[in-house]
Amino acid sequence: TQLLEQSPQFLSIQEGENLTVYCNSSSVFSSLQWYRQEPGEGPVLLVTVVTGGEVKKLKRLTFQFGDARKDSSLHITAAQPGDTGLYLCAGEGNDYKLSFGAGTTVTVRA
Template sequence: TQLLEQSPQFLSIQEGENLTVYCNSSSVFSSLQWYRQEPGEGPVLLVTVVTGGEVKKLKRLTFQFGDARKDSSLHITAAQPGDTGLYLCAGASPGDKIIFGKGTRLHILP
């Protein structure tokens, strides 16, 4: 059974600080996706990483896919209250259903 473990489960930090959240698996995925969910809404895709070692940047967010395509990280620089939300990673391979981690709940204090 493929599993994705996310850490930490909860993170509460001050505005302006940096943070990293992790997504780990013992399985190889063709791609790794990161979603953010805000209260009362469905998750929204932030980024997809496909190549081992790939790094993608989205403003203050940096996403990295592990060389072996089993893990990923999300680094946020100078966090802002608008970054608050549930961050979900998901692993995908062709023909298989997407597997979601349980998420990291991030709270940025103003």
């Protein structure tokens, strides 16, 4: 089972600021997925990246997959209170298992 480390564990910022969440591993992944989970709900898929060096943008969210396909980052520009939630990265290994990081709790204060 591949180990994914997310940092930071907690992040509290003011509305309008930028933030970056990191997801690192020593293992290579077929794909790297990012999810957001709100209290009382299941994780919701934000994006999947599959190619080393790939960058995907989703409105104010930018996702990057490392060249070696071992790490990824999520950058949010001009964060809003609606961005508050638990952000989870997950890597798909060659065994088809999706392993999750421990998550980053993001709080955006109005």
